[in-house]
Amino acid sequence: MSIRVRIPTPLKKLTGEQDVLLARGKTVGEVIQWLTENYPALEERLKDEKGELRKFINIYVNDEDIRFIQNLETPVKEGDQISIIPAIAGGASKKRRVTLTFPPERIQEPVIYNIGHLFKIITNIRSANVTENVGWVTLEIEGEEEEYLKAVDYLKGIGVKVEPVEKDVVI
Numbered sequence: 001m002s003i004r005v006r007i008p009t010p011l012k013k014l015t016g017e018q019d020v021l022l023a024r025g026k027t028v029g030e031v032i033q034w035l036t037e038n039y040p041a042l043e044e045r046l047k048d049e050k051g052e053l054r055k056f057i058n059i060y061v062n063d064e065d066i067r068f069i070q071n072l073e074t075p076v077k078e079g080d081q082i083s084i085i086p087a088i089a090g091g092a093s094k095k096r097r098v099t100l101t102f103p104p105e106r107i108q109e110p111v112i113y114n115i116g117h118l119f120k121i122i123t124n125i126r127s128a129n130v131t132e133n134v135g136w137v138t139l140e141i142e143g144e145e146e147e148y149l150k151a152v153d154y155l156k157g158i159g160v161k162v163e164p165v166e167k168d169v170v171i
């Protein structure tokens with residue numbers, strides 16, 4: 001079973017100038033493994049020191065971002081197309097402080113962990129007070145505007161109240 005993998009221009013030199021490869025695998029992770037075994041120079045560009053996909057590498061299967069499917073466990077089949085898209089930096093990274101107030105049903109969930117993994121942001125807890133029934137956290141969030149706004153929308157969507165703290169810190 002072969003899967004078409006579109007190689008972005010910055011990585012073509014590592015694949016002999018090929019912009020489309022026919023790879024093998026039943027999941028995105030298996031296809032990435034196949035790619036790095038057959039084109040070893042890709043491994044450093046796609047994976048970090050722990051062997052995990054680098055944060056600035058976006059992967060799509062048939063135009064769907066794997067982060068919103070099953071990540072590297074996303075199944076693939078004959079005829080599917082995988083696109084590897086390195087993130088392009090743009091805009092200034094900015095630190096913002098917000099206070100999050102959690103509804104009782106979200107207190108036991110790893111909400112802050114989740115936003116750090118779903119979006120390209122860095123979180124830092126500045127203060128917090130959490131009991132069994134109520135919880136709030138003042139959080140410093142660093143990242144580009146678009147990712148910050150996506151994270152805030154996500155939080156609001158799951159019922160977390162988000163209030164900005166005055167005097168955001170700009171880097």
